[in-house]
Amino acid sequence: MASVVEVQGLTKVYRSFFGGIGVRALNHLDLQVAQGETFGLVGPNGSGKTTCLKLLLGLIFPTSGKAMLFGRRVTDMRVKHLLGYMPETPYFYDHLTGEQLLRYFAQLFGVRTAQQRKRVDDLLALVGMSERRNMLLRHYSRGMLQRIGLAQALLNDPALLILDEPTSGLDPVGAYQIRNLILELKRQGKTILFASHLLNEVETLCDRVGVLYRGDLKACGTIDELLPQPSQVVIVAQGLAAPALARLGEMGAACVPADGMVRITAPLEQSEQVLALVERDGGRLHELLRPRPTLEQVFIDLVRQEAE
Amino acid sequence: MRSILIIARNTVSEALSRIILQLILIFALMFLLLGFFFTYMTPGEEDKMLKDLGLTVITVFGLVLAIFIGVSLIQPEIERRTIYALLAKPVRRLEFVLGKYLGAVAVLAISMIVMGVVLVGALYLKQHMWNLGLLVALVGVFFSLMIMTALVMMISTFASSLLAIVGGFVFWAVGYGQSYMTQLAEHADNKVSSTLLQVMSAILPNFTYLDLRLPVVDGIPIPLRLLSKMGIYGLGYSIVVLAIAAILFNEREM
Numbered sequence: 001m002a003s004v005v006e007v008q009g010l011t012k013v014y015r016s017f018f019g020g021i022g023v024r025a026l027n028h029l030d031l032q033v034a035q036g037e038t039f040g041l042v043g044p045n046g047s048g049k050t051t052c053l054k055l056l057l058g059l060i061f062p063t064s065g066k067a068m069l070f071g072r073r074v075t076d077m078r079v080k081h082l083l084g085y086m087p088e089t090p091y092f093y094d095h096l097t098g099e100q101l102l103r104y105f106a107q108l109f110g111v112r113t114a115q116q117r118k119r120v121d122d123l124l125a126l127v128g129m130s131e132r133r134n135m136l137l138r139h140y141s142r143g144m145l146q147r148i149g150l151a152q153a154l155l156n157d158p159a160l161l162i163l164d165e166p167t168s169g170l171d172p173v174g175a176y177q178i179r180n181l182i183l184e185l186k187r188q189g190k191t192i193l194f195a196s197h198l199l200n201e202v203e204t205l206c207d208r209v210g211v212l213y214r215g216d217l218k219a220c221g222t223i224d225e226l227l228p229q230p231s232q233v234v235i236v237a238q239g240l241a242a243p244a245l246a247r248l249g250e251m252g253a254a255c256v257p258a259d260g261m262v263r264i265t266a267p268l269e270q271s272e273q274v275l276a277l278v279e280r281d282g283g284r285l286h287e288l289l290r291p292r293p294t295l296e297q298v299f300i301d302l303v304r305q306e307a308e
Numbered sequence: 309m310r311s312i313l314i315i316a317r318n319t320v321s322e323a324l325s326r327i328i329l330q331l332i333l334i335f336a337l338m339f340l341l342l343g344f345f346f347t348y349m350t351p352g353e354e355d356k357m358l359k360d361l362g363l364t365v366i367t368v369f370g371l372v373l374a375i376f377i378g379v380s381l382i383q384p385e386i387e388r389r390t391i392y393a394l395l396a397k398p399v400r401r402l403e404f405v406l407g408k409y410l411g412a413v414a415v416l417a418i419s420m421i422v423m424g425v426v427l428v429g430a431l432y433l434k435q436h437m438w439n440l441g442l443l444v445a446l447v448g449v450f451f452s453l454m455i456m457t458a459l460v461m462m463i464s465t466f467a468s469s470l471l472a473i474v475g476g477f478v479f480w481a482v483g484y485g486q487s488y489m490t491q492l493a494e495h496a497d498n499k500v501s502s503t504l505l506q507v508m509s510a511i512l513p514n515f516t517y518l519d520l521r522l523p524v525v526d527g528i529p530i531p532l533r534l535l536s537k538m539g540i541y542g543l544g545y546s547i548v549v550l551a552i553a554a555i556l557f558n559e560r561e562m
Contacts, residue, residue: 085396095325
């Protein structure tokens with residue numbers, strides 16, 4: 001499948017006015033995002049996520065390496081027509097109302113006057129801002145700005161959406177609605193690249209994830225590739241006497257009694273033997289789990305390793 | 309061209325919504341009206357006084373307005389990050405610079421028309437005839453404002469708002485003090501200093517070319533061909549400064 005985003009050896013060093021050593025914000029980043037793919041860039045603050053997005057938007061220039069969108073230079077105007085961008089903290093012209101802002105940007109996209117009203121109406125309805133359309137942006141809450149930020153990114157029905165922390169600052173309901181909207185856009189076949197530090201969000205939405213840390217891409221792949229397979233089994237059982245627990249302990253299982261039940265954690269390869277023992281000793285199986293590490297655990301481990 | 313006009317229109321609506329700019333304009337009108345009142349204290353010289361005071365007030369407040377508008381064009385867009393979403397749209401950086409400048413010039417034109425109508429109207433009420441020289445002088449002031457806006461905008465493509473404001477006032481002082489620079493060059497101790505001062509004098513803006521206050525006040529007829537000379541200098545200088553601003557902004561990281 002064709003790459004919509006193509007990044008090769010992208011490096012960005014921020015230097016002071018007088019030169020000097022500078023801060024290496026991004027280090028030889030190689031990245032491809034295929035058409036229709038949802039790619040998440042995760043990393044702690046200062047890891048280079050926003051720098052990467054700014055380079056892709058042509059807001060800053062690479063120290064070395066190259067970034068291409070749709071096979072063209074990022075500053076190519078044909079690329080801008082296919083692109084929708086939602087900034088991290090949407091700051092807009094506060095002398096305009098929500099509707100005026102969308103109309104202003106629609107004009108810049110060359111949307112014809114006759115179609116502007118319908119497009120703006122549809123987008124305001126989509127992000128749930130129809131009722132606040134005539135309110136000045138300076139009176140909008142952070143969540144409202146975030147919604148208008150998403151609406152303006154969709155004005156040109158873009159093939160590629162670049163979202164920087166799309167749900168940051170939103171209440172749980174707002175974040176849920178934006179996530180659903182992104183899922184809908186994903187279903188429509190849009191290519192989505194977004195930066196986030198909300199790992200559960202990335203896990204839910206993304207086909208592939210890249211983990212950035214101090215400007216380096218530490219890991220990149222599908223969620224399945226990044227998360228290790230489960231290595232343990234957790235069995236919650238009821239009615240097991242002390243001798244049975246002792247036998248389980250001898251097998252290497254960890255037993256923790258709680259609320260009249262026992263939570264048994266054992267290596268995955270011993271699951272059948274543990275289950276057989278529970279059954280033989282008169283225990284009633286309540287729950288069987290094969291917990292898989294979350295992206296958050298993988299991420300924390302990675303950051304910890306790097307810090308050490 | 310379409311993007312330039314759209315950005316210019318937004319710049320006008322943004323500038324007109326700014327309280328500080330409205331206040332500067334209100335103060336200018338207040339000073340003009342107050343000045344008209346004081347002309348009665350100089351019997352026999354009322355018309356002279358009216359023209360002198362009126363043109364001085366319009367020039368001073370116009371330049372203050374130009375500096376504040378010029379400084380609000382680029383740097384606040386970067387500081388408030390409104391430019392991120394804008395430059396992600398199909399807008400070239402050059403179009404952004406030109407659109408912003410065009411919007412600023414439109415705001416200055418509106419302000420000049422408001423102030424000019426009050427001055428020309430007041431003089432008409434006294435003399436019962438239109439003063440063409442005064443109109444030409446007002447056009448000269450407008451060209452000065454165009455140059456000043458372009459200069460402040462150029463500084464703000466690479467420096468902070470504060471530095472752009474300071475730069476604006478320095479250009480103002482230098483631009484109206486060009487005669488002193490010429491005298492200094494003539495009386496310089498050595499050739500190097502003299503040449504340096506002459507080069508600086510040629511590069512820096514010379515607002516005295518566009519300042520017709522003295523001949524207008526003294527009632528000396530102003531030839532209309534002066535208008536085209538002022539136009540060439542004002543527009544030419546502004547275009548050169550704008551080109552430098554566009555080059556600097558093209559290299560600017562957001």
